[in-house]
Amino acid sequence: MKSANLVSAFALLATLSAVALPHPTFAAEPASAGAPMASTQAATPTYTAAQFFDTTSYSLANGGPNTFSPDGRFVLISSDKTGVINTYAQPVAGGEPVQLTTSTTSAARGVSYFPDDARILFSQDGGGDELTHLFVRAEDGKVTDLTPGEKEKADFFGWSQDGKTFYVTSNARDASAFDVIAYDAATYEKRVAFENTGGFSPAALSPDGRWLVLDKALTSANNDLYLVDLMQAGGEPKLLTPHEGNVAYTAYDFTPDSKAVLIGTDENGEFQQAIRHDLATGQNTPLIQADWDVSFVFYSPSGRYRVSGLNADAKTELTLLDTTTNQPVTLSGLPDGDIGAVRFTEDDSRMAFTVASDTSPSDIFVADLATGRATRLTHALNPAIDEANLVEATIVRYPGEGGVMIPAVLYKPRDASAANPAPAIVLVHGGPGGQTRRGYSAMVQHLVNHGYAVLGANNRGSSGYGKTFFHMDDKKHGEADLRDIVAGGQWLREQDWVADDQVAVMGGSYGGYITAAALAFHPEAFEAGVNIFGVTNWVRTLESIPAWWGAQRIALFDEMGDPATDAERHRRISPLFHAGNIRRPLLVVQGANDPRVLQVESDELVAxxxxxxxxxxxVLFPNEGHGFTRRDNRITAQDAYLKFLDEHVRK
Structure with a gap:
C-alpha cells in the first residue's frame, strides 16, 4: 500500500476508478427516456442512456452518528433526484426524502446534522473547481458560507464528542497547507486548533478533541504518522511511527474512548494490516490481519460494534463485529449485494448503510441492531430497467509483460458467443495508483447492454494487489503499464466470443492519458479511443498542480518524477508530443473547470x-470539472460514447 498521502494525491488526480466513470459527455442528440431503443441483440432488451441515468444516486452523509437527525426520524443523504446532487432528509420510517438544498449548478452534498437541532452542514464547490466550501443551513432554511475565502478549500473533519465543536480543515491561511479549525456549534466562532506549518496532512481526530494524527509523506512508498496534543499550548507533533526502510501507514480512526488510534501498515508484508496503538503505553497490538489490504476499520460510538473492510480482489468485504460476543452481526431483509457507508446512532441502537452490487446501484437501508432487521428506504435503479437484464462481473487475470499477471474486472454481454462475437473495450482506471473495482456503473452497464464487452484492467501500478505490484510503475509510466493495457486488448481478441477486429480503449484522467498514449505509441493496437479528461502533457500537468495539494506533491513527484528534473522523460511519455503517430479515431471529453487536467490539455491534443x-x-462542458455531476451531461456523454464506438469500432 502506498502512503496515505500518495493514495490521497492519486485520488485527487483521478477521482474516477474505471468502473466509476459514469459522468463525462459529448454533444450528441439526447436520448429519449421513453421506450427502450430497438435491440441490437435479439435476446436481451436494450435501454437508452437516459434510462440508465434516470437511475437515482443515493449516498449517506459522513457525519458519523450525526448522520441521523437528533430526533432519529431522518438520515441525511445526498441524491441527484433533480439532476444535480443536493442534500435531503430521508425519513427513517420510509417515504419520499425532503429536499434541503436547491442547487441547480454544482453538487451540494450533505455532511452532517447538528447534534441538538435540525441545522445541517453541507459542502459545495464552484462548478467542479474542487474548492469546496462548508455551509450551514439553519432550521429556517437560511444558508451561510462558513468558509467564504475566494481561493479557500475547506472540508469537514469531525465533531467533538460533546457536540459543542466541529472541526474543519482549511487552506485559507496558506494555499498549500491545511490547518485544523475548531468552530463553536452555537456561534460559529472559530479558532485555530492546529496551524500546519510542517508539511503535514491532517488524518484523524480523537472523539474528545484532544489528539490529532498527522500524515507526512516521505516518498511514494514511505510516510510517517505524528501525534499532536491539542490541549497542550504550542504542542509539537511527535513521531508515532518510528521505522526503518520503506513503510506506509494510514490512520484509520481513534477508539471511542480516545485512548488508542487504529493504524494500517504494510511493515510486515505485501498488504496493509490493522493495528491498535495505545496512546498511554505506545504499545502496538495486531487488530486485523488478512491476505488483502484492510481498507478501513472503526468502532460504533459506544465501542460495541467494530466495522472493517477488506479490498478483496476489487470488491469490499465488510465485517460488522459485535465485540461483546466476538461474532459478526447477521442482518435480515437485505437483497444480494455489498454493505457499505455504515453510520450508527449515538446509542448504537440503529445503523444506516448502503447496499450495492454489479447490477444494482447503492440504496439506503436502516437496521435495528437489537433484531438485525433491515428496512429499505430507497430504490435507486430506474424501474424501467429489469435488473435481470444487467450483467454481473467476473474477475479474470491475463499475462502482461514479463509474465506479470494482470487482474481485471470483466463484463461479458449476455448474447456474446463464438457465433455472435461482441465488440470490446479495455477500460483503464484513473490514478495512476487507482483500481478498477466491481460495483454498479451506469456507464459500463449501458455499454454492455448494447453489446460491448468491457474489460476493466488493473495494470501494474494499481492498488489492491500488494505493494510490490503497486510500485512496479514508479517513474516508468507510459511504459510497461501501458503495455499491460495493450496486452488486455490482445487477450480480448483471443476470446472466441470477442470480435478480434473490434476492440477499443477508453478511460478517464490517468486512464484518459493511457488511452491517448495507446493510440500514439501503439497506433495499431486498438480500433479507436475514448479519452475522458486525460493528461496529454505531463510537463505542464505536473507543473500546474494546484497549491492545495500541498505535501501530497512530495509523494506524487516521487511516483511520477519531479518536473524540475524529469521533464525530458515526461515529454517522452506525453501523447501530445507524439500526436502525429495517432491514426485511429479519437473521442475527447473535457470539463472547462477541471483543476487537475486543464482544458488546454484536451484542446491541444484535439488540434x-x-x-x-x-x-x-x-466535447467541452463549461459547467463541469474533473468528473461530471450533472445528469444531463452524463446522459449526453453516454450517448456520445455509444455513437462514437458504434461508428468507429462495431462493424
Missing amino acids: AVRANNVPVEY
Whole structure:
C-alpha cells in the first residue's frame, strides 16, 4: 500500500476508478427516456442512456452518528433526484426524502446534522473547481458560507464528542497547507486548533478533541504518522511511527474512548494490516490481519460494534463485529449485494448503510441492531430497467509483460458467443495508483447492454494487489503499464466470443492519458479511443498542480518524477508530443473547470490529431470539472460514447 498521502494525491488526480466513470459527455442528440431503443441483440432488451441515468444516486452523509437527525426520524443523504446532487432528509420510517438544498449548478452534498437541532452542514464547490466550501443551513432554511475565502478549500473533519465543536480543515491561511479549525456549534466562532506549518496532512481526530494524527509523506512508498496534543499550548507533533526502510501507514480512526488510534501498515508484508496503538503505553497490538489490504476499520460510538473492510480482489468485504460476543452481526431483509457507508446512532441502537452490487446501484437501508432487521428506504435503479437484464462481473487475470499477471474486472454481454462475437473495450482506471473495482456503473452497464464487452484492467501500478505490484510503475509510466493495457486488448481478441477486429480503449484522467498514449505509441493496437479528461502533457500537468495539494506533491513527484528534473522523460511519455503517430479515431471529453487536467490539455491534443486528418470528436462542458455531476451531461456523454464506438469500432 502506498502512503496515505500518495493514495490521497492519486485520488485527487483521478477521482474516477474505471468502473466509476459514469459522468463525462459529448454533444450528441439526447436520448429519449421513453421506450427502450430497438435491440441490437435479439435476446436481451436494450435501454437508452437516459434510462440508465434516470437511475437515482443515493449516498449517506459522513457525519458519523450525526448522520441521523437528533430526533432519529431522518438520515441525511445526498441524491441527484433533480439532476444535480443536493442534500435531503430521508425519513427513517420510509417515504419520499425532503429536499434541503436547491442547487441547480454544482453538487451540494450533505455532511452532517447538528447534534441538538435540525441545522445541517453541507459542502459545495464552484462548478467542479474542487474548492469546496462548508455551509450551514439553519432550521429556517437560511444558508451561510462558513468558509467564504475566494481561493479557500475547506472540508469537514469531525465533531467533538460533546457536540459543542466541529472541526474543519482549511487552506485559507496558506494555499498549500491545511490547518485544523475548531468552530463553536452555537456561534460559529472559530479558532485555530492546529496551524500546519510542517508539511503535514491532517488524518484523524480523537472523539474528545484532544489528539490529532498527522500524515507526512516521505516518498511514494514511505510516510510517517505524528501525534499532536491539542490541549497542550504550542504542542509539537511527535513521531508515532518510528521505522526503518520503506513503510506506509494510514490512520484509520481513534477508539471511542480516545485512548488508542487504529493504524494500517504494510511493515510486515505485501498488504496493509490493522493495528491498535495505545496512546498511554505506545504499545502496538495486531487488530486485523488478512491476505488483502484492510481498507478501513472503526468502532460504533459506544465501542460495541467494530466495522472493517477488506479490498478483496476489487470488491469490499465488510465485517460488522459485535465485540461483546466476538461474532459478526447477521442482518435480515437485505437483497444480494455489498454493505457499505455504515453510520450508527449515538446509542448504537440503529445503523444506516448502503447496499450495492454489479447490477444494482447503492440504496439506503436502516437496521435495528437489537433484531438485525433491515428496512429499505430507497430504490435507486430506474424501474424501467429489469435488473435481470444487467450483467454481473467476473474477475479474470491475463499475462502482461514479463509474465506479470494482470487482474481485471470483466463484463461479458449476455448474447456474446463464438457465433455472435461482441465488440470490446479495455477500460483503464484513473490514478495512476487507482483500481478498477466491481460495483454498479451506469456507464459500463449501458455499454454492455448494447453489446460491448468491457474489460476493466488493473495494470501494474494499481492498488489492491500488494505493494510490490503497486510500485512496479514508479517513474516508468507510459511504459510497461501501458503495455499491460495493450496486452488486455490482445487477450480480448483471443476470446472466441470477442470480435478480434473490434476492440477499443477508453478511460478517464490517468486512464484518459493511457488511452491517448495507446493510440500514439501503439497506433495499431486498438480500433479507436475514448479519452475522458486525460493528461496529454505531463510537463505542464505536473507543473500546474494546484497549491492545495500541498505535501501530497512530495509523494506524487516521487511516483511520477519531479518536473524540475524529469521533464525530458515526461515529454517522452506525453501523447501530445507524439500526436502525429495517432491514426485511429479519437473521442475527447473535457470539463472547462477541471483543476487537475486543464482544458488546454484536451484542446491541444484535439488540434494535433485533427491535423493528421484522423476523425476526432471533442466535447467541452463549461459547467463541469474533473468528473461530471450533472445528469444531463452524463446522459449526453453516454450517448456520445455509444455513437462514437458504434461508428468507429462495431462493424
